[in-house]
Amino acid sequence: MAEHDMVGASRSGRIAAHLFLILGAVVVAFPIYYVAVASTHSLQTILRPPLPLIPGPEAYQNYHEALAGGIGRIGGVSVDRLLLNTTIVALGIAVGKIIISMASAYAIVFFRFPLRMAMFWLIFITLMLPVEVRILPTYKVMVQLHLIDTYAGLILPLIASATATLLFRQFFMTIPNELLEAARVDGAGPWRFFRDILLPLSATNIAALFVILFIYGWTQYLWPLLVTNSNEMNTIVIALRKMISFADADTPWHLVMVTAVLAILPPVLIVVLMQRWFVKGLVETEK
Amino acid sequence: MxxxxxxxxxxxxLLIAPQLLISxxxxxxxxxxxxxxxxxxEDAFGLKTTFVGLANFRKVLADPAYLNAIQVTVVFSILTAFFSMAVALFLAVQAEKVVRGKGFYRTVLIWPYAVAPAIAGMLWLFMFNPSFGSLAWPLKQMGIDWDPLLNGKQAMGLVIAAASWKQISYNFLFFVAGLQAIPKSLIEAAAIDGAGSRRRFWTIVFPLLAPTSFFLLVVNGVYALFDTFGIIHAVTGGGPGxxxxxxxxxxxxxxxVNLQLGSSAAQSVILMAIVIGLTAFQFRFIERRVHYG
Structure with missing residues (x-):
């Protein structure tokens, strides 16, 4: 405790710190709170600023209207479909990335084959080719492969990730040789070693990566914008963008606010509920 | 070994094949x-293509619109990185001081991480749109001619605010980790020498955070360059003007939109060069980070 008194903040310093943190938290949370509150007010109230800072009485009505076809009328596709699409894309990217990067890291660390390091570099260099720098040619490849407006088209180009492969490679290299040797003495092949030893040891890394990649998938924008023409294949983020028109006097803003809440809530819940793995994963694995 | x-x-x-194929x-x-x-x-109808060497690059680099885009990107990236890092560092330092409630503050401060950049932009547009934004309303009451959809500077301010807000979570988590890695004995020694808390921050804590700050500078630069496309597209569409x-x-x-394929490809190649430069810089620097570690 003496140590704490010496370098820790004084009582007044701690109170000031709390005040700053509360202010910071309020400012950071406000945009999300604002849209959540807006989603519980009538269209008339939303259009007459300033918006009340407490939730209004229209919550049930707005959400009911939005979920029972309201969003479908303004977005051209039902909200269930939007949430389904976004979930498929986010899960597909997260699970797909984890599987293919674990497989390739496993090959690179636990096997010897010709061109092994060349393959490693080939994967590593993709780090320097984000989709933004090769938009048009990648789009052409999608057209040639008939992947426009398909889940495969939304997911596949985003699941090759050098970062995840590097992470697993780094982790696999810390596995002691003795473990593998013991497993082989017991007659375990590559699959059993992977399933019984490596997979359980990787559980924390997988959980951490899953949160980060799920968020990555859910929040994609440029790619879904390019490879979907049909409203049916929109993700909720793209659909929301299409609903917003400030020039159009008839935009049903109360329904737009409900859509925004539905687009924000799932990833925020995942980050908050899986916070422990998320923070560990982000700070420790990030390159 | x-x-x-x-x-x-x-x-x-077989194991490496899927990743290789996709790459x-x-x-x-x-x-x-x-x-x-x-x-x-390519000619206007896309019928004939001719090899023109580096002409596309010369044209792009001499194009005032491209030079404008460079300037916009530099201003946008520097201000976004500065604001989100400054706010995050300030909050991380405060979070180090408190004993209780750390978990609660962290839980709230990580929300923006989970929000898509495009939606972050839309949230700020909801609050600040000139027709019914609740935060635009007081500005108008004060007689400010607020319309980010018509005024370029205000539009820039709005996208910078949204982009910085979204990145606070990330920077906060890294600064908290960076602060925890600083040996308490150093700070105690300075306290014994009579350095006040402000002086301890600027002479010991801040310099020792340099590896974290450099790392974040690169990450925020990449973020501002690439990941903010959604914000720009959803809020301003590159405009006004x-x-x-x-x-x-x-x-x-x-x-x-404009279907200028050669020019767009040349711009892609320039961007590729920028990413390669940034990545190389980052990896060189990460080596150092490990030594500090």
Whole structure:
């Protein structure tokens, strides 16, 4: 405790710190709170600023209207479909990335084959080719492969990730040789070693990566914008963008606010509920 | 140390095949295409293409609109990185001081991480749109002519605010980790020498955070360059005029809207060079980070 008194903040310093943190938290949370509150007010109230800072009485009505076809009328596709699409894309990217990067890291660390390091570099260099720098040619490849407006088209180009492969490679290299040797003495092949030893040891890394990649998938924008023409294949983020028109006097803003809440809530819940793995994963694995 | 391995010869190829295939089809092939396309010029009907060498690059680099995009990108990136890092560092330092409630503050401060950049932009537009934004309303009451959809500077301010807000979570978590890694004994020694808390921060804590700050500077730079496309596209569409047209937005716009393929490809190649430079810088620097570690 003496140590704490010496370098820790004084009582007044701690109170000031709390005040700053509360202010910071309020400012950071406000945009999300604002849209959540807006989603519980009538269209008339939303259009007459300033918006009340407490939730209004229209919550049930707005959400009911939005979920029972309201969003479908303004977005051209039902909200269930939007949430389904976004979930498929986010899960597909997260699970797909984890599987293919674990497989390739496993090959690179636990096997010897010709061109092994060349393959490693080939994967590593993709780090320097984000989709933004090769938009048009990648789009052409999608057209040639008939992947426009398909889940495969939304997911596949985003699941090759050098970062995840590097992470697993780094982790696999810390596995002691003795473990593998013991497993082989017991007659375990590559699959059993992977399933019984490596997979359980990787559980924390997988959980951490899953949160980060799920968020990555859910929040994609440029790619879904390019490879979907049909409203049916929109993700909720793209659909929301299409609903917003400030020039159009008839935009049903109360329904737009409900859509925004539905687009924000799932990833925020995942980050908050899986916070422990998320923070560990982000700070420790990030390159 | 010699790694113990399995003796299989075909299996590793099967394991690595999916990633390799996707990398080749969706990364290398398009990247080569971009390089090739950047040396071609297509006529207006897309019927004839001619090899023009580096002409596309010369044209792009002499184009005032491209120079404008460079300037917009630099201003946008520097201000976004500065604001989000400054706010995050301030909050992380405060979080180090408190004993109770750390978990609660962290839980709230990580929310923006989970919000898509495009939605972050829309949230700020909801609050600040001139027709019914509740935060635009007091500005108008004060007699400020607020309309980010018409005024370039205000538009830039709005996209910077949204982009910085979104990145606070990330920076906060890294600064908290960085602060925890600083040996308490150093700070105690300075306290014994009579350094006040402000002086301890600027002479000990801040310099020791340099590796974290450099790392974040690169990450925030990459973020501002690439990941903010959604914000720009959803909020301003590069406008008004070209006031918020960043490099990535221009590649998209020239390629998909204006259909200037050669120019868009040349811009892609320039962006590739920037990413390669940043990545190389980052990895060199990460080496140092480990030494500090």
């Amino acid at each position: 010699n790694r113990a391995t399995f003796p299989h010869r075909v299996l590793p190829w 080749l089809v969706f990364f290398y092939w398009p990247a080569v295409q971009a390089l090739w396309q950047s040396t071609l010029r 070209k006031a918020t047209e960043t490099l990535v937005y221009k590649v998209y716009n020239d390629g998909f």
